[in-house]
Amino acid sequence: MPIGPFVGIDVGGTGIKGAPTNLDTGGLLRERIRVPTPQPSTPAAVADVVASVLEKIQGDGPVGVTLPGVVTGGVVRTAANINKEWIGVNAIDLFTEATGRPVTVVNDADAAGLAEVRFGAGTGRRGTVIVVTLGTGIGSALFVDGALVPNTEFGHLHLHHGDAEDWAAELVREREGLSWEQYAHRIEQYFRLVQRLFWPDLIIVGGGASRKAEKFLPLVNVDTEVVAAALQNDAGIVGAALLAASHLRAGSASSAGPGFGTG
CATH class of the missing domain: 3.30.420.40 (ATPase, nucleotide binding domain)
Incomplete structure (x- = not known):
């Protein structure tokens, strides 16, 4: 059937x-x-x-x-x-x-990470890939040579006296009226923390903020390659x-x- x-x-x-x-x-x-x-x-x-x-x-x-x-x-x-x-x-x-x-x-x-690795910005990428979703909070998906390590919670890494998502989520940018430069600074600090802990080969930025990635990602300066999610939200x-x-x-x-x- x-x-x-x-x-x-x-x-x-x-x-x-x-x-x-x-x-x-x-x-x-x-x-x-x-x-x-x-x-x-x-x-x-x-x-x-x-x-x-x-x-x-x-x-x-x-x-x-x-x-x-x-x-x-x-x-x-x-x-x-x-x-x-x-x-x-x-x-x-x-x-x-x-x-x-x-x-x-x-x-x-x-779920977002699986879609990006199958169809989007992570297709064919080996090594350590982290998908970060910026929205109401910060979600994360960790892949090692294409295999998912499920249920990571990198939005709750300690940053700026609390959970990272309480300082750098897309909702926080909207609520606090941050400029794109200010928001890029926060994302840069968060990605540097992620880099120090996990040394990813690629960070893919998804979630609601990915629709506006061109406004802040070019302002983010980290050693890891960072790209916007192809499937966005x-x-x-x-x-x-x-x-x-x-x-x-x-x-x-x-x-x-x-x-x-x-x-």
């Missing part, structure tokens, strides 16, 4: 985005649907919005859902930019019940759909590798 297109749903701290994807090209099959993340972003409220987004997309294909937190075995372990009620929730069970469809759940930055959607497809093909939870939640 033919399977409908795989759908990616990217749940962020401020918005929930979804679209069916073309997993041969990494593109979206239709314009993405975006709705605000409910406030408070409780599990029940977010599940309802995800179900409503899927109704608008239509179709019956498997679904990949990202969450801004660590996900292991389908269970949410952290919730930095989403309601704390998520901690300990089995997100697979929650979304499966809400949507009535097969669901895969993955950390949002890991659609990477999470594409990566979530990739994981859904991988899980279906493998037919077991092992399809997503250690640290991923599948169901």
